[in-house]
Amino acid sequence: MAAARSDVAAIRDRIAAGEHLLRRFLDNAEDLSADEREQGARLEAMAATGRVQVDYRGLPMGEYPAACYAQARQLFVVDPDLAPLLIYAAGLSGRNPETLKELPAEHRVLEERAVAVTLTKRRRGKANSRTTVHWSVDTERELRTMGGFYLLLHRMMGRSQAFSGTGSVWSIWAGNGRGSVRNTATGGHIGPFDTELARKLKLGAWAERHGLLGDDGKPLQMMVTRIKKTVEVRTAKQVGGHLPSARVTNTADTSFTHYLRHDPFIAEWAADVLTEAITDAEESARAVVVRLGGGSLAAVPDQVREQAAAGNLDTLACACTDIEHSPDGGRCHQSFLACFGCPNALVLERHLPALLALAQALRDDLQRRDVAQWTARYGATWQILTRDILPRFSPAQRAAAQETLPHLMLDLLEGPTQWS
Numbered sequence: 001m002a003a004a005r006s007d008v009a010a011i012r013d014r015i016a017a018g019e020h021l022l023r024r025f026l027d028n029a030e031d032l033s034a035d036e037r038e039q040g041a042r043l044e045a046m047a048a049t050g051r052v053q054v055d056y057r058g059l060p061m062g063e064y065p066a067a068c069y070a071q072a073r074q075l076f077v078v079d080p081d082l083a084p085l086l087i088y089a090a091g092l093s094g095r096n097p098e099t100l101k102e103l104p105a106e107h108r109v110l111e112e113r114a115v116a117v118t119l120t121k122r123r124r125g126k127a128n129s130r131t132t133v134h135w136s137v138d139t140e141r142e143l144r145t146m147g148g149f150y151l152l153l154h155r156m157m158g159r160s161q162a163f164s165g166t167g168s169v170w171s172i173w174a175g176n177g178r179g180s181v182r183n184t185a186t187g188g189h190i191g192p193f194d195t196e197l198a199r200k201l202k203l204g205a206w207a208e209r210h211g212l213l214g215d216d217g218k219p220l221q222m223m224v225t226r227i228k229k230t231v232e233v234r235t236a237k238q239v240g241g242h243l244p245s246a247r248v249t250n251t252a253d254t255s256f257t258h259y260l261r262h263d264p265f266i267a268e269w270a271a272d273v274l275t276e277a278i279t280d281a282e283e284s285a286r287a288v289v290v291r292l293g294g295g296s297l298a299a300v301p302d303q304v305r306e307q308a309a310a311g312n313l314d315t316l317a318c319a320c321t322d323i324e325h326s327p328d329g330g331r332c333h334q335s336f337l338a339c340f341g342c343p344n345a346l347v348l349e350r351h352l353p354a355l356l357a358l359a360q361a362l363r364d365d366l367q368r369r370d371v372a373q374w375t376a377r378y379g380a381t382w383q384i385l386t387r388d389i390l391p392r393f394s395p396a397q398r399a400a401a402q403e404t405l406p407h408l409m410l411d412l413l414e415g416p417t418q419w420s
Helices: 002-031 034-049 061-072 079-093 097-101 146-164 178-182 203-209 224-238 252-260 264-286 302-309 336-341 349-368 371-392 395-404 410-414
Strands: 108-110 114-121 129-136 345-347
Touching: 002 034, 002 079, 002 146, 034 061, 079 097, 079 146, 079 203, 079 224, 097 114, 097 224, 114 146, 129 146, 336 345, 336 371, 349 371, 349 395
Parallel strands: none
Antiparallel strands: 108 114, 114 129
16 A cells, blocks of 8 residues: 555645646746747647647657657546546545445535445446545545545546546546557547446556565565455454444445454454454353452452462351351351342352352242242342342352352251351
């Protein structure tokens, strides 16, 4: 993209310099030097007729084509310019080359902030479809946005369009060699993709001229379709792999199937992202700590949390941070059922097997007991267990804990006999 941008800027500046000289000549030719007046007169004739005016005096015949190209380049886009212009358009827009080659000249500028263009999208096995896009415009940096770049293309090729008669934004002077005869009616101006989209752009020669290399250190095999694929990959990375947000020109399914799935970079990146996500999830899961009874987790000293994590403070299915100072005062002598509403209670991941076993024991007991009686005895515990505690743990954590469920007897819930 940097190589293409430098070429695009050079094309823009080259044509701008020719236009500037033409304006100076038309405004006041007397202020120009003799050489500038001669060149200005040739540019005036070119602007009026579209035909390239060349001073062949003193030139060997073999240098005529190069001189003709050099003169045409002052006001018109020429064939070698197409490669960097199309590459840059693909990098900015993420559109496929066929759609870009059929960019129309017709457009609407919306409050100098965006340009509306109707694109043709070719689909295999289906009729061509049309869609209107709105590209943003940055008037100060026209190479930054696709809207600004599109308007630049229109401005650079506007003179040529008047002679070629094309409805495309692409119009070049191609009046050298066989083109001088083939395109004589239009002064050498053509829509380069009007009759054939597969016009040779010599992308390999362009990449070689800039010394572009692939990741393997070999000369880069330049393809506009690969640029679209690269844009898809880059956009997917920027939005964190969320394909509905990443899609620019295709559905999420199409983007993945045709552009992302087999790309080695996106596969490696996705694997890294997945690994990081799993690691983050595991670390987050391990950090699940539930303080019951309205207690503040921040108020639990680190030393106490370490003891709880080591299992030194376990009760039946949680840990007690201060058994010597119960909410009722003094050493705790309450039922284990009271733990689930006590501010001294602390639940960690290591308690999950016991919590699941307790939930299963309560379900089993409901099958044997009157509902009203079961609710009166275990209803509050069930609500806290199933709504406040278990949902804090991930499905993966709960599935792993199911493999190590202890056997709990509900009789233990009725009294803290182990404290005596």
